[in-house]
Amino acid sequence: MAGAVLEVDLLLVGAGPVGLYGAYYAGVRGLRTAVIDSLPEPGGQITAMYPEKPIYDVAGFPSVRGRDLVDGLVQQAARYDPTYLLGDSATSVAREPDGRLLVGTTSGAALRCGAVVITGGIGTFTPRPLPAGEELLGRGLAYFVPRLADYAGADVVVVGGGDSACDWTLALLPIARTVTLVHRRKAFRGHAATVDAVLASAATVITDAEVTQLLGADSVDAVQVMVKGEGEPRTLPAQRVVAALGFLADLGPLREWGLELHDNRHVVVDSAMRSTVYGIYAAGDITDYDGKVRLISVGFGEVATAVNNAAVALDPEAHLFPGHSSDSAPAPVTAPAA
Amino acid sequence: MPYVIAGPCIDVNDKACMDECPVDCIYEGGRKSYINPKECIDCGACEPVCPVEAIMQDRKLEDDEKLFAVDNRAFFVEVLPGRDAPLGAPGGSRKVGVLGVDTPFVADWTS
Helix, strand or coil: CCCCEEEEEEEEECCCHHHHHHHHHHHHCCCCEEEEECCCCCCHHHHHHCCCCEECCECCECCEEHHHHHHHHHHHHHCCCCEEEECCCEEEEEECCCCCEEEEECCCCEEEEEEEEECCCCCEEEECCCCCCHHHECCCEECCCCCHHHHCCCEEEEECCCHHHHHHHHHHCCCCCEEEEECCCCCCCCCHHHHHHHHHCCCEEECCEEEEEEECCCCCCEEEEEECCCCCCEEEECCEEEECCCEEEECHHHHHCCCCEECCCEEECCCCCECCCCCEEECCCCEECCCCCCCHHHHHHHHHHHHHHHHHHHCCCCCCCCCCCCCCCCCCCCCCCC | CCEEECHHHCCCCCCHHHHHCCCCCEEECCCCEEECCCCCCCCCCCHHHCCCCCEEEHHHCCHHHCHHHHHHHHHHHCCCCCCCCCCCCCCCHHHCCCCCCCCHHHHCCCC
């Protein structure tokens, strides 16, 4: 909501595994915490790229499925009730006269923070655009389907060849009037079972085909498709197009935060995970320093370091060491009044 | 250990891999495409979709293909024919488009 200002002690930018673990530790330190992420769900790279994959190298887990690790982290942090701002992006940062950081977001809400920990991984995931249809985005073209009901009775064209495209096709079939799945290659990349279900369904599947144009003035009314080997493009009547072409990751606005970066994509940090801007820390894949290894387990260690150092920066009377988690009540940090 | 596009790509250049890469680190040359080793995040999404199996992790290359690991890197750190500076790490191939040139090693390649 535009104009709202949320006061927090610590903001984590990125709700992937490292950001989620950071929210837990911030709670242990008694910090009012918010976590912001442009994706609609927590889990970062795991949720976006490999939720079903077993991961073998997380300390303490001989094997853990991606989505189960994310669920565990969310549950671990839930004890301290962090505020989640999902589907929203941190855009700008500015220093307030009292030294706090004012972070702006795409939703228009702002956060006034004692400290910020950037756990942005490989950057925000934005849907890979459909080149032939960008002008009709929001007017028939979408990259996500938040509400199936909006597609009731419509002729829908789904574009893409992976799990998302196949899942959307199956989900829309009972609701839409017709569903056509268009993929530019011959073979689909999704789970074999999902692909088989699509091919056996009532959906029309057109492979080796590319969307060349979205037709319509105020909104989509047809989709032009060029099938390899055919001389003329086909015109499919459609009022809704779902482009499920995967994601692209980009550091985006974080590049303008005045942080020292390596290769234009990694935030340089010291051994306390401090960036070159006072009050801004970083942890996880997004960091760089001599000897850095990009692993989930390494990120967990880094964010615990970052949060505990941030806690001391906010309250110089506090101890760097947070106490043992099995103690009955670790002393909360009192952040200085703003 | 970034992924590497090796010899089978030359003169095929299917580019199915480019559709998969979440960090857009695969750049189109002339006869083949190249993975930027500094930008590759080792996710492996590109490897299974190549129709000619040209992509693998650099440590899995056969001896006669190891030169392609060096060459994938050279494409970005050396000055390519017709350009005045190395490509470096542009932050995504959509920011530079089709480059249309190859390293001398690939340009001179005969199978």
